[in-house]
Amino acid sequence: MRIIRAADCLVMPWKNGGGTTTEIAVAPEGASLDNFDWRISMAHVGQDGPFSSFPGIDRTLSVLTGSGITLAFGDGERVRLDRSSAPYPFAADRAVDGVLVDGPIDDLNVMSRRGRWRHRVERLSGAGVLTAAEGLLMLVARKGDWLVNGAALPAGDNAILEASGHVELVVRGNEAELYAVWLTMKTRGTLS
CATH class of the missing domain: 2.60.120.10 (Jelly Rolls)
Known part of the structure; x- marks a missing residue:
């Protein structure tokens, strides 16, 4: 078992530049946002806006703090997530905007490369x-x-x-x- 301390996690900008994320782990080690096989991170979402698109990636989102977020997908589907919601899986290359319910949230993102x-x-x-x-x-x-x-x-x-x-x-x-x-x-x- 390998422990990853919170203090050792990398803070970096979102792929779309709209905020920051704390990278917990990525494979292969040192992979960029364009070539990872899998990635686990936490993000602070302080305002409404589009999610970064990750072609060929599957994502699961979990709300850690705050009142929640509504995922407004480009095809019209809307999903509301809060702290009591089960982790929600979706394709990370689907167009989606995040609409905050009542103030900022922190979330856990797990992403893996589809097919691998x-x-x-x-x-x-x-x-x-x-x-x-x-x-x-x-x-x-x-x-x-x-x-x-x-x-x-x-x-x-x-x-x-x-x-x-x-x-x-x-x-x-x-x-x-x-x-x-x-x-x-x-x-x-x-x-x-």
Whole structure:
């Protein structure tokens, strides 16, 4: 397990220049916004505006703080997300504007290159056991002091586990929130 401290994460401008994002992890390491295989980041959204377009990328968005955001897609679909919403997956090359519900938000973005990687995001609020059957498991600790297989993971920090198997999560404190991100490389011949 490798711990990624919040203080070590890279803050950079959005692809469209409309704000900043904190990059938690990217593969391959050092990849740009145009050539990553997968990327996990947090963004502060302070005003309404278009999302950056990422051709060939699948994205999952989760609201971390604030009242929420409405995703207004170019085809007319509208989806409202708030802190209680499940992580929402969509194609990152779809035209979409973000319309804030009532003030700024912070969000978690998970992106993977379609055809090479796939991802799944789950929000957890208590202790348990996760199974990382293959690929990578990234843990984003938001609230509470977590133990991951006995190792400390304080709120704000992140962990990436490269080995498959069971992951035991224990949390201390009344308020707990952790995002689990499963990243799996697609193999040749996979049709999904």
